[in-house]
Amino acid sequence: MAVRAGAQPLVVLAGNPNAGKSTIFNALTGARQHVGNWPGKTVAVSSGTAHWNGTSVTLVDLPGTYSLSAHSLEETIARDFILEEHPDVAIVVADATNLERNLYLAVQILELGAPTTLALNMMDAAEADGTIIDVDLLQRLLGIPVTPTVGSKRRGLEDLLQQAIEQATPQPRTVDYGQELEQAIAALQPEIARLIDPRAPRYTALKLLEGDPRIEALCDQSPAAVALRDEARAAAQRIGTIYGDDVELLIADRRYGYVHGLAHQVVTNSRSAQQRSTTDRIDDLVAHRALGLPIFFGLMALVFVLTANASAPFVTWIDLVVNQVLAGWVTAVLTAVSAPAWLLSLLVDGVLAGVGGVMVFLPVLLVLYFCLAVLEDSGYMARAAFVMDRLMHLLGLHGKSFIPLVVGFGCNVPGILATRTLENRRDRLLTGLMVPLMSCAARLPIYVIFAAAFFPGNAALVVFGLYVLGIALAVLSGLLFRRTLFAGTADSLFVLELPPYRMPALHGLVTHMWRHSEEFVRKAATLILLASIVVWALLNLPVGVDDTADSLFGRAAGVVAPLFAPLGFGNWEATGSLATGLVAKEVVISSMSVIYLGDNEAPEPQPVDVAADLRAVVVGFGEAVLESVKVVISILPGVDLVSHDGAAGDTSLSIALQQNFSPASAAAFLVFVLIYAPCIATVGALKSEYGGRWAAFSIFYLTALAWIAGLVAYRLALWLG
Amino acid sequence: MPSLTDLSPSDHAIIQEVRGHGALRKRLLDMGVIPGAEIAVVRVAPLGDPVEYLVKGYHLSLRHSEAQQILVHTVMAGAGGDGTAPEKTGRWRRWLARRGHGR
Numbered sequence: 001m002a003v004r005a006g007a008q009p010l011v012v013l014a015g016n017p018n019a020g021k022s023t024i025f026n027a028l029t030g031a032r033q034h035v036g037n038w039p040g041k042t043v044a045v046s047s048g049t050a051h052w053n054g055t056s057v058t059l060v061d062l063p064g065t066y067s068l069s070a071h072s073l074e075e076t077i078a079r080d081f082i083l084e085e086h087p088d089v090a091i092v093v094a095d096a097t098n099l100e101r102n103l104y105l106a107v108q109i110l111e112l113g114a115p116t117t118l119a120l121n122m123m124d125a126a127e128a129d130g131t132i133i134d135v136d137l138l139q140r141l142l143g144i145p146v147t148p149t150v151g152s153k154r155r156g157l158e159d160l161l162q163q164a165i166e167q168a169t170p171q172p173r174t175v176d177y178g179q180e181l182e183q184a185i186a187a188l189q190p191e192i193a194r195l196i197d198p199r200a201p202r203y204t205a206l207k208l209l210e211g212d213p214r215i216e217a218l219c220d221q222s223p224a225a226v227a228l229r230d231e232a233r234a235a236a237q238r239i240g241t242i243y244g245d246d247v248e249l250l251i252a253d254r255r256y257g258y259v260h261g262l263a264h265q266v267v268t269n270s271r272s273a274q275q276r277s278t279t280d281r282i283d284d285l286v287a288h289r290a291l292g293l294p295i296f297f298g299l300m301a302l303v304f305v306l307t308a309n310a311s312a313p314f315v316t317w318i319d320l321v322v323n324q325v326l327a328g329w330v331t332a333v334l335t336a337v338s339a340p341a342w343l344l345s346l347l348v349d350g351v352l353a354g355v356g357g358v359m360v361f362l363p364v365l366l367v368l369y370f371c372l373a374v375l376e377d378s379g380y381m382a383r384a385a386f387v388m389d390r391l392m393h394l395l396g397l398h399g400k401s402f403i404p405l406v407v408g409f410g411c412n413v414p415g416i417l418a419t420r421t422l423e424n425r426r427d428r429l430l431t432g433l434m435v436p437l438m439s440c441a442a443r444l445p446i447y448v449i450f451a452a453a454f455f456p457g458n459a460a461l462v463v464f465g466l467y468v469l470g471i472a473l474a475v476l477s478g479l480l481f482r483r484t485l486f487a488g489t490a491d492s493l494f495v496l497e498l499p500p501y502r503m504p505a506l507h508g509l510v511t512h513m514w515r516h517s518e519e520f521v522r523k524a525a526t527l528i529l530l531a532s533i534v535v536w537a538l539l540n541l542p543v544g545v546d547d548t549a550d551s552l553f554g555r556a557a558g559v560v561a562p563l564f565a566p567l568g569f570g571n572w573e574a575t576g577s578l579a580t581g582l583v584a585k586e587v588v589i590s591s592m593s594v595i596y597l598g599d600n601e602a603p604e605p606q607p608v609d610v611a612a613d614l615r616a617v618v619v620g621f622g623e624a625v626l627e628s629v630k631v632v633i634s635i636l637p638g639v640d641l642v643s644h645d646g647a648a649g650d651t652s653l654s655i656a657l658q659q660n661f662s663p664a665s666a667a668a669f670l671v672f673v674l675i676y677a678p679c680i681a682t683v684g685a686l687k688s689e690y691g692g693r694w695a696a697f698s699i700f701y702l703t704a705l706a707w708i709a710g711l712v713a714y715r716l717a718l719w720l721g
Numbered sequence: 722m723p724s725l726t727d728l729s730p731s732d733h734a735i736i737q738e739v740r741g742h743g744a745l746r747k748r749l750l751d752m753g754v755i756p757g758a759e760i761a762v763v764r765v766a767p768l769g770d771p772v773e774y775l776v777k778g779y780h781l782s783l784r785h786s787e788a789q790q791i792l793v794h795t796v797m798a799g800a801g802g803d804g805t806a807p808e809k810t811g812r813w814r815r816w817l818a819r820r821g822h823g824r
Contacts, residue, residue, distance in 0.1 A: 098778055098779050249750060249756070283773075387768075493787070496781070496782045497779060498782055
């Protein structure tokens, strides 16, 4: 992604978390946005194009931060982006309901020396609170343009862009840090401009005096700069002894003093402090000592059921469109032109099956992202973290990490993508590595069929046990990774703002939902499609192969099979089925049907009736909508998380399984299925979120763990009889 | 000097000193937890940790280990009449609390 598109002005949005920055970004760019890597860095920034008065502007949404030090990745990104990309304008989005803390960031961005303008956002909420802000006075005191806005209602945004482009001044007022500090800054500035950074010497001087590790590291490049750093350290020490406090504290104190003064002058509040807000009243319930956890688990169950069930009718519909209607048309056309059978098979069983494999995730992701956006935008996510942090902290994780894990029970793919709501990369990665151990819905049919065939009396217990085993292994793996892979990295800070509740703007929710879903499809589509075609090719080569056992796939499975002998299922049939499970876990069962019972599909092309097909597609969509609405409504009285549709009815497969597995090897097989390498879509998600190396690590780790756990299960089962 | 963790819901205090170092201290200072600022305890999370505070006009939640770094001077003991029950110390909570103190 090129940050700058031609000569288009570059505008960045900076601001506190929860200040409504992304709402303004979404409102200004609409669908013309994408998330991409900042060139040369591994961090993602959202950028988009905004049109105003005939000109196009490139808009970049920087991560929300409270400050611009180097102690967190988000702050480093925001700061480096402004320092290195020289935006034409920085728009600081400030929450008008909490002016003081928001101005604290604004004055630091002014210190970076970029032309800046201030958006005074959420003016409606401030007014509702009885807060009146003298915008003209604030403008004069800060020395930069200030525009009142309401991002969620798109008010003031035109003015904001106009002010940003035309009037942002590069010479704003600055904070007076007091005689001693100002003298030290003045002494350092010329040398800093010469040796380190000519654009933001004042900011760099402040950071050197604070002892900011990243800025100090910049000084390592030359002996002169090292001398400068030592000079700054000496000055900091001297000032520290004069005031009896360290410079870090002095600077924060002066800066807060300055913004407190500003806020005091421009804000008039008519509301008495005694009045309790709506947020207080909601929190009395949602963060209640006894009710907080039940409410949280109830909401999680709701998200889980919505993601799994409300999307299910659409998944069926997509399956109808791709695998029946489209496949039928392709078959008809190819048969009409007498195309070779292998081409038909490639298109229908390889390409279309692959496309279908990607598309079926779309409804699931849309629903999930919608739910997550509601939780996030309303402000509940912070309460979820507040309520769950005690438990998750035992694993060294942040309270928010619980949500991706729960979502993972529905499907691992959205679970991994949901780790994005975590602020810290270590937490995202650690949680993402645990998600594949959450038994997704696709693994359930395998459990149910095996449990019914081998442990008829205790089937439910066996299935439940597998879920629990997955959770236990996830916890143990989390502890292991924390002690090994992430040893030495400190647990992330909790220090979390609980923002006031806000009604989420529908427009923002929809944008969020589309953008993230589309991104997954774009990033993972190629991988999934490719894998489907490779598996198809392996199953159908050498040319003219009839029996799966003789295909490249069957032979390869036969070669690998002995590895699984210690687990009790060292035959090519079991191994091959597991391998097809890499495409999607539920495929294991259909592969077993094909392998053990033979292919009983009728390959005859059906006559195609385009009109009837189209009718079926439209009617099917209507039915899916209705069905989905029914599901949503039926959630209210009771929750049934497990559906056993058509699982137990497969008696011929059960008999075949009983002939090929012993109860002990069946147990080992189930444990292996629970743990082994995630499906290709999950690998795609891991790769798109954390990079190829971590995806490879996850495959290797899980497969090794699955083998060991399978062996233990087999031995244990034999020993127990 | 008492730390924030010694306060009970609806107690008000003035921050005297912010200890600790590195990222935690910087973050606290950046969020307005600075000496001289007023801070009040709002509520305790269901499992006893973290705790929600009111500072600089907004709500901030801190873990026990983080709040311990903040030394305060109590100005007003809470009336306790806001429906928040006094701290209960069951075995489970005591165990969790011990785990929290360990780090």
